[in-house]
Amino acid sequence: MTATAPEADPAGRDPQAPGRRERKKQRTREALIDAAFELFAEKGFDATTVEEIADAVDVSSRTFFRYFASKEDVALTFQEEQFHALVSALAARPPEEPVITAMRRAIVGIMRAAERGELGFAPERFDCMMMLMQDSNSLLAGSLEHAQKKQTMLTRVIACRMGVDPAVDLRPHVVAATANCAFRASADMVQEYRDTCGDIPLSEAVDQAFAILEGGLNFPSVPRGD
Amino acid sequence: MTATAPEADPAGRDPQAPGRRERKKQRTREALIDAAFELFAEKGFDATTVEEIADAVDVSSRTFFRYFASKEDVALTFQEEQFHALVSALAARPPEEPVITAMRRAIVGIMRAAERGELGFAPERFDCMMMLMQDSNSLLAGSLEHAQKKQTMLTRVIACRMGVDPAVDLRPHVVAATANCAFRASADMVQEYRDTCGDIPLSEAVDQAFAILEGGLNFPSVPRGD
């Protein structure tokens, strides 16, 4: 392995450029994610062991845990990326917009982008994760835990945008929780809908969910026209 | 151990009465819960091992897992009981009430009852569980998973009340998710509030959260009066 690569430059030319070590680390990380999803798709989340994932990439399972905090973590990388994108998108919304509107447009925008593969990962991966969650309690739990942690952060962002103190004002908490709420409600229905009719884009369902929430939820009980 | 107890009756007098075996089982179960909470309160959830809980009651850890599916499970017994009470309370609401109103009153009613110790368990236990969740990710995850599963069931109850099909109508999903949403938002704020000002009853916060949700969440962003 001599310096046959064209970019090899003995004099440290670009101090920002990630070195070979960094690149290798990144490759290992992505290889682990790829291998994990391949195995998950094949055998399911619970039936796949960390050792199998590590073996597929030819590293020790100890190394796996140096890249990911848990087996759930490797499956939730996309959720993590989506959240980061969400915070940016929310910050980019014009300040005249009411918070719920900003939130709604930010989320729906992110989800549409994700469905088009514009967020740096294949859309199938996210779908795959949603499917896996149906069959694995531990993955569902991990996802919810992750989302809850993010909700706490979102609350601060929203409180700031509203100019109120989250320690004494319930509203930012409710708005942040609403994001989770809309997402979970939509995911549940999309899943149920798939079994009977067919696929529906999650982003559309989430948009609808926000519409319902903004409407105030005032639905009558069944008229009992027996 | 001869029949010195006054209730010993050779002729099976009451076929409904739970036998000694059943009573002993119940006692073991409650002893495990008691021991678990004592240890949790003392050392925290994560730092407490199943073996310690089992030892405190003088049973094997294998037996612990015959009573509870997981270490989280023993801490979530109250959450389980609250949910059962909620479903009953919801069913008892008059059919003229809009679903969101029925839900709100059912939940707030249950939580007030819980705070008064009218649900068969000490209110401190529930408070304790909420505290433990702040420090334990696995317990938080378990709680959220449990709540999510219950939400799915709630969705069906609500869909039924609304007279719609949950596979094609998003609204019952959103209403059910709203329950979780209101609860989590309130729990987060109550916790934050406690650190700065003091205690506030969770039931009141939840009631407020519903009011906010029913209002449609239309809050302006900060006026920027710089």
Next chain:
DNA sequence: GCCAAACTGTCATACAATGACACTTGTCGT
């Protein structure tokens, strides 16, 4: 080329959770 830092593998270990099997105890019929 050399040194220090970063990365990895190989132990060892703790804990959660489950299956298998034997043993004890409660329940029920006679």
Next chain:
DNA sequence: ACGACAAGTGTCATTGTATGACAGTTTGGC
């Protein structure tokens, strides 16, 4: 009262997740 059967429990073994310690290797900076 006795015995058969079922329920409950303990012991042992095993799998899988996760973490700490330590040594060996690779990489980047000098």
